[in-house]
Amino acid sequence: MSLLSVRDLVTEFQSPSGTARAVDGVSFDVNPGEIFGIVGESGCGKSATCRSILRLFGGASAQVASGQIMLKETGDLARMHERELAQVRGRDVAFIFQDPLSALNPTMRIGKQIGEVIRRHRKASRAEAREAALQLLRDVHVTSPERRLDAYPHELSGGLRQRVVIAMALALRPRLIIADEPTTALDVTVQDQILRLLKERRDSLGTSIILVTHDLGVVSQICDRMAVMYAGRVVETGAVRDVLDAPSHPYTQALLAALPGQVSRDSQLIPIKGAPPSLIDPPAGCRFAPRCALAQPQCAIGAAPGLHSRPAAAEGHFDACILNEVSHAAA
Ligand SMILES: Nc1ncnc2c1ncn2[C@@H]1O[C@H](COP(=O)(O)OP(=O)(O)O)[C@@H](O)[C@H]1O
Ligand SMILES: [Mg+2]
Known part of the structure; x- marks a missing residue:
């Protein structure tokens, strides 16, 4: 399931x-x-x-x-x-945004921010929350984690900030x-590290x-x-x-x-x-039809097509092209 x-x-x-x-x-x-x-x-x-x-x-x-x-x-x-x-939010499902700064409070030290996420969802003393925050920073491979706990977001690089956001996302084991x-x-090397972390x-x-x-x-x-x-x-x-x-x-x-x-x-x-x-007044039929090299007149009519499986498609592979449906019916 x-x-x-x-x-x-x-x-x-x-x-x-x-x-x-x-x-x-x-x-x-x-x-x-x-x-x-x-x-x-x-x-x-x-x-x-x-x-x-x-x-x-x-x-x-x-x-x-x-x-x-x-x-x-x-x-x-x-x-x-x-x-x-x-x-x-946070407990079952955590969200990581594109821009880590938007997810952080600029006026609060990193350790406190991570600690508050923890304390919002479970009972923990400030000291316990700080210890947990420190462990989370280690988990996301932040170097000198003790020092970072007392930093403000603007004092960190973009890559470090995103690690902090990920640490906050991981805090409650969603x-x-x-x-x-x-x-x-982020730059390419940092990108790789962040993706590896996830x-x-x-x-x-x-x-x-x-x-x-x-x-x-x-x-x-x-x-x-x-x-x-x-x-x-x-x-x-x-x-x-x-x-x-x-x-x-x-x-x-x-x-x-x-x-x-x-x-x-x-x-x-x-x-x-x-x-x-435009998503305010989208065209009839398949929305890709106006740009599609294969489009036929029937593509631009009626409701937007739903997902279907093609005859030879692998299990769980679906697409929403009516031309494939037609070949399906003919097959
Ligand atoms: N803040 C907003 N106000 C009004 N319309 C929005 C806003 N954000 C997104 N949209 C509309 O939702 C559409 C999808 O946006 P979005 O989900 O951000 O696209 P993507 O993440 O794929 O780039 C946009 O094309 C726009 O029509
Ligand atoms: Mg987007």
């Missing part, structure tokens, strides 16, 4: 120009001990999907309009009252960590991780399964090997074709020709 099961999630942002459906019918599962990658162009709804899970919209006027977010043994997070959800482009702001945690404690990234190389290296998003929807999902070796949606194919050579470490997403549609 999956740890997290997201079904038909719809999330809307209110803006002066209208209501944007940043997430429009997204479904996916994350299994225990799995690293699940989410990729897609900027603005396709990756962050909105992640933020919906814990309702962390950071002041934006957004809401989960419908759908289910089932967390094993906890229930539907989409229906939970804010007070209950506050308990889930079952699921959601990492939204956790290394985008993988270590999965390997040692079986923590599930949702990893949003722009880097198909990272997905190929550390993720087990993945989803490709386009314009607020999942257009393809499956085991990483199946999706990257045999992409079946024209959008995934275009993303991979844009890469020079094979998917490798550092295969950053290269934008493909044209721009994604």
